Amino acid sequence: MLSAKNSIFTGLIIGLIFGITGEIILWNGNGLIFGVIGGLIFGGLAVIQHFALRFILYRKGLLPWRLVTFLDYATERIFLRKVGGGYVFVHRMLMEYFASQEPGPGRK
Secondary structure, three states: OHHHHHHHHHHHHHHHHHHHHHHHHOOOOOHHHHHHHHHHHHHHHHHHHHHHHHHHHHHOOOOOOOHHHHHHHHHHOOOEEEEOOEEEEOOHHHHHHHHHOOOOOOOO
């Protein structure tokens, strides 16, 4: 979510700067193009990749769509612990168990 805010903010600032500068110097409206490129460079691509990965994992049935709700539920049940912006396993044996599992049928 922070990447989305950063990309929008950066895109607007770069678009405004290049738009005003471009209009003053070149008299053409390329500020929007530069703003979109700047927004993509500074976080926009990460947002798109994150959403695409979550969508693919959801469609394959590997993750629930409301992932944060699921992770918070696991935190309430003391399977996970919230650390900063992420989650870690509380029990080492549980983490090792999930890490050792072979992919199921149809999954690679």
